[in-house]
Amino acid sequence: xxxxxxxxxxxxxxxxxxxxxxxxxxxxxxxxxxxxxxxxxxxxxxxxxxxxxxxxxxxxxxxxxxxxxxxxxxxxxxxxxxxxxxxxxxxxxxxxxxxxxxxxxxxxxxxxxxxxxxxxxxxxxxxxxxxxxxxxxxxxxxxxxxxxxxxxxxxxxxxxxxxxxxxxxxxxxxxxxxxxxxxxxxxxxxxxxxxxxxxxxxxxxxxxxxxxxxxxxxxxxxxxxxxxxxxxxxxxxxxxxxxxxxxxxxxxxxxxxxxxxxxxxxxxxxxxxxxxxxxxxxxxxxxxxxxxxxxxxxxxxxxxxxxxxxxxxxxxxxxxxxxxxxxxxxxxxxxxxxxxxxxxxxxxxxxxxxxxxxxxxxxxxxxxx
Amino acid sequence: xxxxxxxxxxxxxxxxxxxxxxxxxxxxxxxxxxxxxxxxxxxxxxxxxxxxxxxxxxxxxxxxxxxxxxxxxxxxxxxxxxxxxxxxxxxxxxxxxxxxxxxxxxxxxxxxxxxxxxxxxxxxxxxxxxxxxxxxxxxxxxxxxxxxxxxxxxxxxxxxxxxxxxxxxxxxxxxxxxxxxxxxxxxxxxxxxxxxxxxxxxxxxxxxxxxxxxxxxxxxxxxxxxxxxxxxxxxxxxxxxxxxxxxxxxxxxxxxxxxxxxxxxxxxxxxxxxxxxxxx
Ligand SMILES: Nc1ncnc2c1ncn2[C@@H]1O[C@H](COP(=O)(O)OP(=O)(O)O)[C@@H](O)[C@H]1O
Ligand SMILES: [Mg+2]
Numbered sequence: 001x002x003x004x005x006x007x008x009x010x011x012x013x014x015x016x017x018x019x020x021x022x023x024x025x026x027x028x029x030x031x032x033x034x035x036x037x038x039x040x041x042x043x044x045x046x047x048x049x050x051x052x053x054x055x056x057x058x059x060x061x062x063x064x065x066x067x068x069x070x071x072x073x074x075x076x077x078x079x080x081x082x083x084x085x086x087x088x089x090x091x092x093x094x095x096x097x098x099x100x101x102x103x104x105x106x107x108x109x110x111x112x113x114x115x116x117x118x119x120x121x122x123x124x125x126x127x128x129x130x131x132x133x134x135x136x137x138x139x140x141x142x143x144x145x146x147x148x149x150x151x152x153x154x155x156x157x158x159x160x161x162x163x164x165x166x167x168x169x170x171x172x173x174x175x176x177x178x179x180x181x182x183x184x185x186x187x188x189x190x191x192x193x194x195x196x197x198x199x200x201x202x203x204x205x206x207x208x209x210x211x212x213x214x215x216x217x218x219x220x221x222x223x224x225x226x227x228x229x230x231x232x233x234x235x236x237x238x239x240x241x242x243x244x245x246x247x248x249x250x251x252x253x254x255x256x257x258x259x260x261x262x263x264x265x266x267x268x269x270x271x272x273x274x275x276x277x278x279x280x281x282x283x284x285x286x287x288x289x290x291x292x293x294x295x296x297x298x299x300x301x302x303x304x305x306x307x308x309x310x311x312x313x314x315x316x317x318x319x320x321x322x323x324x325x326x327x328x329x330x331x332x333x334x335x336x337x338x339x340x341x342x343x344x345x346x347x348x349x350x351x352x353x354x355x356x357x358x359x360x361x362x363x364x365x366x367x368x369x
Numbered sequence: 370x371x372x373x374x375x376x377x378x379x380x381x382x383x384x385x386x387x388x389x390x391x392x393x394x395x396x397x398x399x400x401x402x403x404x405x406x407x408x409x410x411x412x413x414x415x416x417x418x419x420x421x422x423x424x425x426x427x428x429x430x431x432x433x434x435x436x437x438x439x440x441x442x443x444x445x446x447x448x449x450x451x452x453x454x455x456x457x458x459x460x461x462x463x464x465x466x467x468x469x470x471x472x473x474x475x476x477x478x479x480x481x482x483x484x485x486x487x488x489x490x491x492x493x494x495x496x497x498x499x500x501x502x503x504x505x506x507x508x509x510x511x512x513x514x515x516x517x518x519x520x521x522x523x524x525x526x527x528x529x530x531x532x533x534x535x536x537x538x539x540x541x542x543x544x545x546x547x548x549x550x551x552x553x554x555x556x557x558x559x560x561x562x563x564x565x566x567x568x569x570x571x572x573x574x575x576x577x578x579x580x581x582x583x584x585x586x587x588x589x590x591x592x593x594x595x596x597x598x599x600x601x602x603x604x605x606x607x608x609x610x611x612x613x614x615x616x617x618x619x620x621x622x623x624x625x626x627x628x629x630x631x632x633x634x635x636x637x638x639x640x641x642x643x644x645x646x647x648x649x
Contacts, residue, residue, distance in 0.1 A: 099543075
């Protein structure tokens with residue numbers, strides 16, 4: 001078990017592609033870190049630099065305080081789980097699990113004991129003599145995890161390990177990974193493009209875009225206080241509504257509506273306003289401050305996503321499916337739940353009126369207008 | 370799958386007939402006496418001299434030195450065929466491994482150079498190769514018979530293509546599992562290549578077994594004669610007034626067929642097992 005330090009790490013591929021630029025992350029011992037971002041943002045590259053499968057162009061990676069830039073993958077004391085599992089097809093499950101230990105000269109009895117323990121943890125005992133092709137996707141995934149666990153490494157590295165599974169299995173494996181990591185307490189870095197997976201697994205999230213860190217934080221902090229418009233639109237489903245508004249004193253002009261914020265925002269004039277779909281309330285007629293023209297509805301069962309227009313800007317509201325959809329309708333939102341971003345840079349603008357945290361948010365009464 | 374029709378059977382039977390009939394004729398003819406064959410030509414009936422002829426062919430010491438038997442020639446051919454096939458596989462796997470997994474300068478250039486030699490048959494370089502072997506005093510040795518033929522562009526090419534199809538992650542997983550280049554090759558690549566090895570072994574064994582020109586050049590000592598040469602040797606008496614031992618020539622030809630057939634049968638099992646087992 002060990003802490004991991006990533007300091008000013010950049011990766012420039014031959015040909016000049018900068019896949020990762022100046023990334024800094026400090027990962028505590030036993031922490032579960034998730035790197036999340038859209039495809040091509042450099043998550044895998046970063047992970048592979050920690051693993052030693054990719055050379056580090058600039059910066060430093062330390063594992064347990066030791067700089068490992070020039071250390072062979074085998075000697076970094078890490079284990080990796082790949083998206084396509086990368087099991088050795090000609091070896092049985094037992095041999096797959098034992099191979100890494102065998103190469104390290106672990107005594108036979110020790111190998112047997114560790115494989116047995118991992119197999120028990122992952123419920124793989126009935127399959128130890130099978131070849132990977134005779135296993136289902138979920139079982140193969142568990143073997144890949146087992147291969148990591150038996151080694152008792154300082155860190156687990158996961159590269160989209162659940163992407164090849166069907167949706168249902170993905171959810172149950174997600175739980176299993178989390179449970180397992182808690183149990184063995186091994187520092188983990190987990191790469192995914194799925195924000196839901198990232199939210200549910202992470203102790204801390206690292207949101208990446210274009211090879212740069214957009215935000216690092218605990219899932220709920222990132223959700224409630226996205227640092228940039230990119231994070232705001234990437235984390236949370238449906239994505240946060242981002243519309244343009246204008247600040248005049250303590251008033252916000254949003255399309256045709258004028259909202260009294262009750263506090264001032266440290267900027268004036270044009271601003272990007274973020275509204276979470278689930279913070280919006282629907283009113284009949286002009287009961288809310290934002291006149292809402294409904295276009296279409298997506299039924300999700302527990303809730304429905306109502307798509308429509310406020311003025312000339314698109315807006316999605318997540319509503320309980322019991323609420324009738326009146327015509328005409330309007331939306332309202334508690335001012336404390338508004339997010340402001342600088343229109344040019346996309347950076348979050350903190351203001352005094354916003355909800356301070358989860359506790360404060362829970363206290364906000366329903367449907368204020 | 371459509372139903373197998375009568376017509377399909379007819380086509381298959383025709384194919385079998387075309388393939389097998391000459392072999393049957395050769396086998397039947399080989400059981401007659403030489404004079405008989407000389408008089409009546411090929412024959413489709415049982416001649417009744419099976420044991421004598423085959424016994425003679427396998428055990429009679431013949432040739433100028435009186436030292437060479439059919440069994441010895443089969444042995445020589447086997448050494449050539451197996452040595453040739455195994456050597457080619459080892460060499461071309463190693464070459465392909467280097468080309469695919471190690472980035473060395475001019476690697477691609479070397480590959481294309483090897484690839485270009487695909488276009489050149491052995492016969493083109495046979496004289497210089499002989500010259501070299503002669504200078505090294507390797508004529509009339511198994512080494513001289515086998516080694517100059519081992520470099521294989523075909524094998525290298527096939528293995529290269531195969532190695533390139535092995536997922537990159539397998540190499541990475543092995544690296545993290547602490548397998549160095551040698552271990553990865555032995556523990557992962559070789560077992561994964563079983564099917565390819567079987568296929569190439571079949572092809573190369575038959576190719577080596579049927580070599581004629583090179584063994585003829587390289588061996589003047591009858592102890593090193595191969596089966597294919599031996600058949601030729603029997604028919605050479607034609608120059609005299611004797612009737613050539615047609616029966617023995619046919620018998621040798623039949624015998625010459627058996628080991629390749631067995632190799633195909635044995636390796637085909639392995640080959641098909643490999644094909645159906647792998648999930649690629
Ligand atoms: N071997 C490589 N050579 C050049 N560019 C690469 C290489 N591997 C990845 N890239 C580029 O680096 C960027 C990040 O890739 P990657 O880390 O795989 O993204 P992600 O895993 O987030 O989808 C992409 O733009 C990709 O095209
Ligand atoms: Mg990736």
